[in-house]
Amino acid sequence: MKNRETMHEPLIRISKKDSMQWYKSWAVRTAAIALALILCAFVIILLTGYSPIEVYKAVFAGSFGSERKVWLTFQKVAMLLCISLAVTPAFKMRFWNIGAEGQVLAGALATSACMIYLGSKLPPAALIPIMAAASIAAGLIWCFIPAFFKANFKTNETLFTLMMNYVAVQAVAYCIILWENPKGSNSVGIINPSSHFGWLPSLFNQKYLLNILIVFSVTVAMYIYLKYSKHGYEISVVGESENTAKYIGINVKKVILRTAALSGAICGLAGFLLVSGTDHTISTTTAGGQGFTAIIVSWLAKFNPIVMMLTSFLLIFLERGAGEIATVFRLNQSISEILSGIILFFIIGSEFFINYTVSFRKKNHKEGKK
């Protein structure tokens, strides 16, 4: 019966925090990133033997080394941001759309088809809107199917959307062989290389500028939609508590379908921008895993589109920096995924210290009681 009084209290107690001031929580996140960068430095030194200063210089050069690189960086940020914006309303509603990859591909496929089949038949003023509409519709349908089953039968949307990714990949693989150029190359090559039919025009001689501006306006629109529109409000209510939604008479099914459709539509738009605005071709890796990265971007930003500009920039910056390290120090390009992974682990882990308090058992507890 010794220590009876203290035994009931465990050594470490974890309890939920009410909420943290925003600057404190951002301090925690910054500290996590700093720690992660230190660890990354160790990893790099271990692998290369170069001084970390050199390495970080290279990281910076990766994104900002030349004017071309700067544009490319912003283009990549824009694309990742666009897909992140797409998954955000769904997440806010607690609909885990991890099928952005497939929805982007569906959009890209629709764009390519338009470029190939309609490219020479329609004037650009008609062609480009049709392409955009077709991609948006394709992405929308790709996300609507799982949402339909979720709303009606509570089918698990995480697994469903995940599977839809690979259906899209195979559909693209099929079409690549259908359209391949030259025959037997297993790739489509640049579509309409000389006529530029269906290519998004360059603005001020910058071929990425239009993309960036479109995504920027989508960002602002999404911010306003989520924060100030009635739809956005309904999304929040459904996500927070389905019971409350029913209590005030929100048609939960309708909101799920509508929001998932929006999510898919923006993914489709991203597919359109990727093919028509930058790549001018399609492959099974057109989405390049960004559908998954987007989930992390959105989640890190706490579903806030404005903050997402920052988090998507952070991830692209790291990726491009790591790519530069790989080139400069003749390492494998995959180092960027390793470093991103490490940093993500730290940021993901840091959320715990924002939401929970850890307290240790007080030693003098016993005296107090006896």
Add this chain to the structure above:
Amino acid sequence: MITLIASFVKQAIIQGIPLLYGSTGEIITEKSGNLNLGIPGVMYIGGISGVIGAYFYESYGDTSNGFLCVLVPFLSSVLGSLIMSLIYSFLTITLRANQNVTGLALTTFGVGVGNFFGGSLSSIFGEGGQIALNTTGNYFKQTLPFADNLGLIGDTFFSFGFLAYLSFAISLFASYVLGRTRIGLNLKAVGENPATADAAGINVTLYKYLATCIGGGIAGLGGLYFIMDYIGGAWTNNGFGDRGWLAIALVIFAIWKPKYSIFGSILFGGLYIVYLYIPGLMRNTQEIFKVFPYMVTILVLILTSIRKKREHQPPASLGLPYFREER
């Protein structure tokens, strides 16, 4: 014709084995309520850790000792997968991070590590060039001694390396543990309703950790099999492809029962390569065939959710963190 069918069955089994490892591991993990979307990454790590182990053993060890040639990569593969699973477990169980986000980050990391070391292992530690661990690969490919004497049957069913049989053994054993032992019962309880399990005196955290780590270790062997037996000891970047995701699909197809995933893995393996066996297919129609495993999975997912048979549903607390004070 019979030879063709026999060869098809054999290839289906070969393709099915990595999936079987992956899905058995993921089933065990999901039974504890953890949806580990990092399994594709874990399988890459399982493969590359085996490669690293074999690389060093072939460089410094006695390659005539077949047993050690197999044991070293085997153990290093399991160790690699365990470390990955521990990262996931610590983040999701102890720190209660979002499982989807953590899993996806783990996959990014794992694929990165795999491709990085696969591509530059020899340039960092040796003279460079492509890694070819033929010696180790051959040991892994060692078939049962009597296989050659059994003709077609022997070739179809007994011509695999030991990892193939191990995958069936593990799957059957997992099925036994889940269905017939107290540990299995407790594990299922944790995945269904951790609060009830907690109240019954089951250590929820311990079970979640163990299930995730053991599941990860098993899944990693799928990567090892692919590299050592199927490829024969060489690494090609992204060679493992999307098999990790297919393994997760297989979990749904098998409605969370390891014994069904044995059958399912061969079916999926068969669907994966059936296009090679149907004469007169165009190259593009071949691609259509590859979509079948996913379509079948979607169909199963829809049907089980419409029929709502309770035994066929995912573990009820799948994807949710458990925090005792919230009960």
Add this chain to the structure above:
Amino acid sequence: MSEKAPAIQLRGISKHFGKVAAISDVSFTVNRGEILSVLGENGSGKTTLMNMISGIYFPDSGQISVEGKEVSIRSPKDAFDLNIGMIHQHFKLIDVFSAAENIVLGIADEQYDLKAAKDKIRSTCDKYGFVIEADKKVYQMSVSEKQTVEIVKVLYRGASILILDEPTAVLTPQETRQLFKVLRNMRDDGKTVIIITHKLHEVLELSDRVAVLRKGEYIGTIETSQANESILTEMMVGKKVVLNIERSEPENPEDRLIVENINCLGRDGRRILSEVSFCARSGEILGIAGISGSGQRELLEAIAGLQKVESGKIVYINPQTGGIDNLRDKTPVQIRALGVRLSFVPEDRLGMGLVGSMDIIDNMMLRSYKKGKSVFLQKKEPRNLAQRIINELEVVTPDVKTPVSRLSGGNVQKVLVGREISSSPTVLMAAYPVRGLDINSSYIIYNLLNRQKKNGVAVIFVGEDLDVLIELCDRIMVISSGRISGILDGRTSSKEDIGLLMTKEQRGGAV
């Protein structure tokens, strides 16, 4: 022989939740081989007290002795080790497991052998007169079957002290009789049975002794043979407390809401409301009294369009036009579209009435955000409303932007009630609006309800404190097992009258 030996002794047990004392300084003894009823109204602390014996909570102070030894019960496992088992009101079972699997779950020191376990289960069942299908899955079971599994689970682990929390709340009269037979068998076998209840007739029928709690305090223990309903009621509800809630005479009451013979099924497919009929009039407060879970929630939700009604009529009489609108089978949106100004303060404030993570302004919008043609939210009105409610109802909050989940219980309720009355309703329904509130906040709510009454609103008030119901309401409707067991005049009825109606056994039960 050892009949008078104490099984459990409680000495000076206290437990606080935040600042509220749930149990204060309770001491009493449970004897071995007896059936002891722990009697008390809702919120009197019965369950909290028993949870401390079964290891769910740990007392702030006080000492528990089991079989004469001082013990410290830190977890349900500790309780099991002391041979104490509790059957909770909300069953802790795994739905997809069979009865046998649930029963052996978590037992560490026994060979896993379901066949042997089933034999043991069968012999336990035979011994006490249970019927159980060991292979049946829990999700296929009726409530009483689930309860049986819970009891067998506890016995299987060798419990000699059983605590049952409101075991009859979910049972039919036939099932209740069967349960009592089993409990008597167990007592005769030397087991100690503690049953938490507030049904007087059950206490008198079953138990050997009765311990009574009131508002977290121990009132006393008496032998059942020396008790009758009026003695127990007085112990349970206490002397009449004068609360000084103002009550004006209803002014020109007219029928506003008429409910006729409605029947509803609960989530588990059981009949939860049977042939309920009543009329709510403008300018008066209609109280609804009853044991919690007797169908109050379903009744209000049926009126609000949130609960399916199997049969019967719900009719609203428009005060302006005198027109009659049918509310049955309408969604909340359709009801509003009819021009019916129906407000509803649900029992579950943060899970239904409000969104905890949203600030006060956003919560104000829940009812009104759809107004207007614009696709954008109009924040001005809700902001003004939020500010007005904060000022008028003295809501303590840093600002209007604070998430409501960070407010105290009383302030949360002021926000909710404030919003619901802001739309100048003609019918206002409030379920347990003062639950968990301190005295001051409670009075603010009473005054709000009274003001609504004076404005000619038909107020329906579901309460648990009988003193309040008697002081506040013009008429009190008592609901018991989903049926209306009586409608009394608030000015003339006594707590005893209401208490008897609350526990009145329904002929034929709720099924």
